[in-house]
Amino acid sequence: MLAFNFFGAxxxxxxxxxxxxxxxxxxxxALTYILNSLFFKPxxxxxxxxxxxxxxxxxxxxxxxxxxxxxxxxLLTQLQSARxxxxxxxxxxxxxxxxxxxxxxxxxxxxANASKEKARLExxxxxxxxxxxxxxxxxxxxxxxxxRLILEK
Amino acid sequence: MFFNSLLTNFAALEVGQHLYWQIGNxxxxxxxxxxxxxxxxxxxxxxxxxxxKMGNDPKGLQNLLEFLWDYIRDLARTQIGEKVYRDWMPFIxxxxxxxFVSNWGGALIPWRLIKLPSGELGAPTADINTTIALALxxxxxxxxxxxxxxxxxxxxxxxxxxxxxxxxxxxxxxxKPLSLSFRLFGNILADELVVGVxxxxxxxxxxxxxxxxxxxxxxxxxxxxxxxxxxxxxxxxEEHH
Numbered sequence: 001m002l003a004f005n006f007f008g009a010x011x012x013x014x015x016x017x018x019x020x021x022x023x024x025x026x027x028x029x030a031l032t033y034i035l036n037s038l039f040f041k042p043x044x045x046x047x048x049x050x051x052x053x054x055x056x057x058x059x060x061x062x063x064x065x066x067x068x069x070x071x072x073x074x075l076l077t078q079l080q081s082a083r084x085x086x087x088x089x090x091x092x093x094x095x096x097x098x099x100x101x102x103x104x105x106x107x108x109x110x111x112a113n114a115s116k117e118k119a120r121l122e123x124x125x126x127x128x129x130x131x132x133x134x135x136x137x138x139x140x141x142x143x144x145x146x147x148r149l150i151l152e153k
Numbered sequence: 154m155f156f157n158s159l160l161t162n163f164a165a166l167e168v169g170q171h172l173y174w175q176i177g178n179x180x181x182x183x184x185x186x187x188x189x190x191x192x193x194x195x196x197x198x199x200x201x202x203x204x205x206k207m208g209n210d211p212k213g214l215q216n217l218l219e220f221l222w223d224y225i226r227d228l229a230r231t232q233i234g235e236k237v238y239r240d241w242m243p244f245i246x247x248x249x250x251x252x253f254v255s256n257w258g259g260a261l262i263p264w265r266l267i268k269l270p271s272g273e274l275g276a277p278t279a280d281i282n283t284t285i286a287l288a289l290x291x292x293x294x295x296x297x298x299x300x301x302x303x304x305x306x307x308x309x310x311x312x313x314x315x316x317x318x319x320x321x322x323x324x325x326x327x328x329k330p331l332s333l334s335f336r337l338f339g340n341i342l343a344d345e346l347v348v349g350v351x352x353x354x355x356x357x358x359x360x361x362x363x364x365x366x367x368x369x370x371x372x373x374x375x376x377x378x379x380x381x382x383x384x385x386x387x388x389x390x391e392e393h394h
Contacts, residue, residue: 013169014342019179020186020282025290027186028251031193035250036243039200043222044242046207046215053209 168346172272182280184269189277192258196250225249225379232383237302237390241383244294248287249379252278256341256371260348260364276371279341281334288334291382292326299389313393329385333378340374 172183203214211219225246229238233245259276267274277283299307311322344367351360 015281016169016171016182017282017285018181020182020280021286021289023181024185024189024277024283025286027189028247028287028290031251032244032247034197035200035247038197038204039218040222040225040243040246042204042207043215043218044226046209046211047219047222050209 170272172269182272182282184272184274185277185280185283188258188264188274189255189283192254192277193251195258196254221250222246228376228379229383232380233387233390237298241294241298241386245379245383245386248291248382249375252287252337252378253372253375255283256375257368259341259345260367260371275345276341278337278374279345281338284334284338285330287337287378288330291333291385292330294382295385295389298386302390303392307389309393310389310391333381337374337378340370344370 171185172187174181174183174186199214200218203218206212207215226238226242228249229242229245232238233241255276255278259279264274296307299310303309311319347363348360348367351363
C-alpha cells in the first residue's frame, strides 16, 4: 500500500491509502441500497402518488370545465332558438290578428253596403210604387173630371 | 526549516495521524469508520423517523424529506436526463447525502473533545481513502451506465465529435476520479486545518466566521460532488446524433 510520511507524522500521513478505501466503497454501496429502500423508494412513492393525484384532478377539472362550457354554449343556442321561435310566434299572431281585423272590417263594410243598397232599392221601389199610385190617382181624377164635364154638358 | 518547525508545533492538530485498526493483514483508519458510522447512523435514524408515518398531507419531518427527495430528483433529472435518471437517483442521492452529512458532521460536532489514542475524529471526507472510494464508485458507475445503456456504442463517445478527441477522452477517465477525490479531500481537509489552526491560535470569536465559511464550503462540495457524478453519468448515457 502506498504510504509515505507527510507533515512529519510518524506513521501513515495524509495520503496513506490502505484497506479503508475498498471498505468505504463497500459501505457506500451498502448505504445506497439501504437509502434506496428506506428513503428514495417510499418517499418517491408518496410524492409521485400525490403528483399523479394532483395531475389527475387537474385533468378532471379541465374536462368538467370544458363540459360546462359546452353545456353553456348548448343552452345559449337553445335560448337563441327559443327567442327566434317566440318572435316568429308573436309576429305570426300579429299577422293573424291583422288579417282577422281586416276580414271583419271588410265583412262589416260589405254588410253595411248591402243593407244600404237594400235600403236604396226599397226606397226606389217605394218611390216608384208611390209614383205609380200617384199617376193612377191622377188618371182616376182626370177620368172623374172628364166624366163630370161630360155629364154637365 | 522554519516551516517544518511551525508544522511540528501544530502537533496538537495531529495532521496525517490515524487510529489504526489491524484486522488480520489489513490496516484500517479507525477514526474514519467511527465518525462515518455515527453520522450515517444519525442519518438513518432521521430518515426512518421521517418516513415512519407518511401520508398524502406531509407533516413535520416528511416535509423535509420530500423536499430533499425533490431536490435530488431535480439534480439527477437535469444532469442525467429524463430517460434513465430514475435508475441513478438513489446513487446520486446517496453520494450527496453521504458527502453532505460527512462534511457538516465533521464541521459541526466538536469531535476534538473525544480523545483517541492516536489521530483524531473528524469529517470522513477529510480522509483521502473515503474520497477516492467515492470517486472510483462514480467512475465505475458511469462506465456501467454507458455500457448498459448503449452497449459497445458507448465507446463512440471517445471519438465524438472527431477521433482527435480520443487521447483527451481517455485522459479524462483518469482526471475525473482524480479531480473528484482531490477536490473534496482538499476542501474539507483545508477547512478543518484552517479552523484547527485558528482555534489553536485564537480560541475566541475569530474562528466563528471561518467556521461558517466552512459550513458553506461543505454544503457546496456535497452539491458539486453529486452534480459532477450525475453529469458524468449523463454524459455516458447521452445519445449522440
